Amino acid sequence: MKESHFIPEKYLHNLKNGSVTWQSPSNIALVKYWGKYGQQNPKNASISFTLNNCNTLTELKYFLKDSQNQEFDFNVYFEGEKKDDFKPKIESFFERIEQYIPFLKHYRFEIHTSNTFPHSSGIASSASGMSAIALCIMSMEKLMLPEVSSDYFNQKASFLARLGSGSACRSIKGELIVWGAHENIQGSSQLFGIQYPYQVHDNFKNYQDTILLVDKGEKQVSSTVGHNLMKDHPFAEQRFQQANENLSKLIPVLEQGNVSEFIKIVESEALSLHAMMMTSMPYFILMKPNTLEIINRIWSYRKLQNSAICFTLDAGANVHVLYPENEKETVLVFIKNELAPFCKNGEFIIDQVGFGAIQK
Known part of the structure; x- marks a missing residue:
C-alpha cells in the first residue's frame, strides 16, 4: 500500500460548524522503535501494549471560514488553559497531513484536550494526544464521506497519527499493536499500526x-x-x-x-x-x-x-x-x-x- 491510498478524491458532503470528541490511550512498546527515516518511517518494526487508564480526551471544534486563506487557523487548550506553546507541533502535523486532509485550511479549529495522567510524568502523551487529534479529523472526514469503512477509518487514523508522533500510530486500537513492516507478521506496514494478527495465550490477557x-x-x-x-x-x-x-x-x-x-x-x-x-x-x-x-x-x-x-x-x-x-x-x-x-x-x-x- 502506498501513501496515495489515503488521498481522498472528492468529498460528498460539506460541513459547517460542529465538534467531535475522542478518547485515545497511550501505549508501551515491548519491542522498541528507535530510529526513523523519511516521513516518520521506522527503521525497525515494534510491538506495544495499548494502555487503558492513561489516555487523552480531545474535543475538536470546527468552524467553516467565511473566506479561504492559505493559513492554518487553530487554538489549543490544555485542561482549560490556552497553550500557545503546543501550537508549533500541531502546525507541523497539519503541514504533514494536509495533502491527505485537504479541508484543513477551510476551517478554524479549537482543540480542547486533557490527560488522565500528569502531562510531565514521562508517559507517552504525544502518542495519546496526536492519535486523539487524528481520530477527530477522521471523524470529520467520515461525515464528508459516509461510505468510508471502519477498516479504512482506523488505518488512515493510524497513518495520520504517525505523521504527528511515530508511536501515536499504535494508539488507535488494542490490545497488541505492531508498527513497521516485518517479514514474519502478515499485514504489517511502515505506514500504520495493525492489531497483532496471531494467537495470544491467556497468560498475556489483561x-x-x-x-x-x-x-x-x-x-x-x-x-x-x-x-x-x-x-x-x-x-x-x-x-x-x-x-x-x-x-x-x-x-x-x-x-x-x-x-x-x-x-x-x-x-x-x-x-x-x-x-x-x-x-x-x-x-x-x-x-x-x-x-x-x-x-x-x-x-x-x-x-x-x-x-x-x-x-x-x-x-x-x-x-x-x-x-x-x-x-x-x-x-x-x-x-x-x-x-x-x-x-x-x-x-x-x-x-x-x-x-x-x-x-x-
Missing part, C-alpha cells in the same frame, strides 16, 4: 502495567533528537536487526504463553534502548539512581517469589512494571511497600492493557 514515576520533569532529550542520533550511531544497524529478531522470537512466546522468555525479551529491549542513548554522540544517561534501584528490587522479588513480574522503560527514568493479572494483589503490595519510596512523591499509576480509542 496484562497489568503499573507506572512508577521516578522523574516527572521535562525529558532530558526529546524523542526527535534521540531518533536523529541513530543516523550516525556506530551500532544502529545491529540494533535494528536485534529488534526485528526479538519481534520474531515473540511470536511463539505469545502463542505458547512462555512468560519467562517474554521477560527476557522485554527487559533486554528496554536496556538496549538505553544502551543506544548511552553510546550515541552526544550521549545521555536517562535512567536515574532510583530507576536502577527499582530494577534491582524487581529482579530480587522475581527470584525470591518465583514471580512473573518484569520491567520495561521508555526513553526516560520512569519504570513500567509489567505482570499477569493473577499476581495483581501481591505485586501491588510489593510496589507500595518497596518501590513507591523510590518514586517522586511516592507516585505511581495503576494501569493495564486496553482495547484502543473510544469516540465520546
